[in-house]
Amino acid sequence: MKTSSCAPLMEVSRWLAEATAAAKCWPCGCLHGTLNSLEAVTEELPPEARALKDELASARARLRPLEYECLGCPTCYPALAANAFAAAFPDRAAALAACPTDLPEQRAGWPPLPGEYRVIRYRAPVAVCTLTDDALTERLAEARPAALAIIGRLHTENLGIERIIQNMLANPNIRFLILCGEDSAARVGHLPGQSMLSLYRNGLDDRGRIRGAKGKRPVIRNVPVEAVEAFRKQVEVVDLIGCSAPAEFLAAAAGCAARDPGPALAFAGVPSVPRTVAHPPDRLVLDPAGYFVIFPDARRRTLVAEHYRNDGVLDHVIEGLRPTELYATAIERGLLGRLDHAAYLGQELARAHHALLAGHPFVQDAAPGEEGAPAAEPPPSGHT
Numbered sequence: 001m002k003t004s005s006c007a008p009l010m011e012v013s014r015w016l017a018e019a020t021a022a023a024k025c026w027p028c029g030c031l032h033g034t035l036n037s038l039e040a041v042t043e044e045l046p047p048e049a050r051a052l053k054d055e056l057a058s059a060r061a062r063l064r065p066l067e068y069e070c071l072g073c074p075t076c077y078p079a080l081a082a083n084a085f086a087a088a089f090p091d092r093a094a095a096l097a098a099c100p101t102d103l104p105e106q107r108a109g110w111p112p113l114p115g116e117y118r119v120i121r122y123r124a125p126v127a128v129c130t131l132t133d134d135a136l137t138e139r140l141a142e143a144r145p146a147a148l149a150i151i152g153r154l155h156t157e158n159l160g161i162e163r164i165i166q167n168m169l170a171n172p173n174i175r176f177l178i179l180c181g182e183d184s185a186a187r188v189g190h191l192p193g194q195s196m197l198s199l200y201r202n203g204l205d206d207r208g209r210i211r212g213a214k215g216k217r218p219v220i221r222n223v224p225v226e227a228v229e230a231f232r233k234q235v236e237v238v239d240l241i242g243c244s245a246p247a248e249f250l251a252a253a254a255g256c257a258a259r260d261p262g263p264a265l266a267f268a269g270v271p272s273v274p275r276t277v278a279h280p281p282d283r284l285v286l287d288p289a290g291y292f293v294i295f296p297d298a299r300r301r302t303l304v305a306e307h308y309r310n311d312g313v314l315d316h317v318i319e320g321l322r323p324t325e326l327y328a329t330a331i332e333r334g335l336l337g338r339l340d341h342a343a344y345l346g347q348e349l350a351r352a353h354h355a356l357l358a359g360h361p362f363v364q365d366a367a368p369g370e371e372g373a374p375a376a377e378p379p380p381s382g383h384t
């Protein structure tokens with residue numbers, strides 16, 4: 001590969017050569033995007049910069065169909081090439097940011113966009129982004145603090161941030177976003193944490209670039225500016241970048257929860273999760289598989305479920321120590337033919353178990369919908 005003799009461009013050539021030689025980069029969105037934007041700007045540069053064209057052509061010859069947007073490598077060669085180019089030609093840096101990013105596909109439900117995250121609880125006020133720290137994501141997700149709605153990572157300062165914005169706006173319960181873990185180091189090029197913080201503090205300029213962001217291409221293209229502003233109003237970003245101590249994070253999450261202002265106004269245009277007020281069942285529908293009589297056997301300290309056919313004949317007795325054992329066995333033996341019956345069995349077993357442990361008397365509840373709703377062949381009162 002030819003290398004440019006212009007000193008500032010030698011860095012660009014060097015990192016382009018590394019990317020060209022690295023098979024992992026060929027199907028990666030970082031290399032695709034960087035080549036597209038560098039190719040566009042080198043057309044307008046002085047002759048010495050046009051020497052890059054051969055190197056760009058060599059890199060393009062290696063491209064494979066896109067398989068991933070960004071692998072989040074500790075050192076990203078195309079990002080470094082773009083940064084070096086921006087350092088050599090500061091007036092062209094904004095044009096570099098115009099590299100293409102794909103429109104993410106939305107889906108029904110929350111979160112509407114896929115990503116590297118774990119959902120904990122929808123109606124919780126705190127989201128956490130561990131940036132590039134995978135291990136911290138797992139540790140915090142396992143801790144499952146009550147305030148936590150979602151926890152995930154962030155590798156890119158454009159698509160990644162866009163996805164976070166849309167997933168946060170789709171859940172008005174989220175009022176805080178804690179950034180923690182290690183941001184990608186400055187030489188890596190992406191700086192997603194610094195970019196997210198800049199977006200929260202400074203917003204976008206009129207070209208969609210995040211004001212004050214130092215990453216390679218911190219441009220928000222797929223989210224309208226109104227949505228960005230709504231995100232900035234809905235969510236307070238808490239800066240714990242560099243912190244990987246779970247105790248510090250848990251204290252911050254608890255502090256956020258303590259000053260949770262409640263759900264924000266839903267942002268129009270973002271799909272919301274349907275909310276339905278629950279109501280009792282209208283009528284009893286007998287399970288064709290039969291019904292259960294449940295009792296806690298205090299003397300033997302076991303739970304007992306007697307299964308009857310609907311003609312009143314006992315055909316099975318299940319005994320066990322815990323509700324899970326009994327209902328799993330009932331399912332396995334084909335003794336449940338309706339979902340509402342299965343749910344009711346679980347509820348009654350849990351009540352019976354509680355009575356057994358506490359030494360309280362147990363009276364089996366009537367089946368939902370039984371009162372005032374005549375069934376075709378009503379079994380004895382107090383069945384499930």
Ligand code: SF4
Pocket residue numbers: 019022024025026028029030031070071072073075076077078079
């Ligand atoms: S993130 Fe950068 S270094 Fe890693 S595969 Fe993608 S282009 Fe290559």
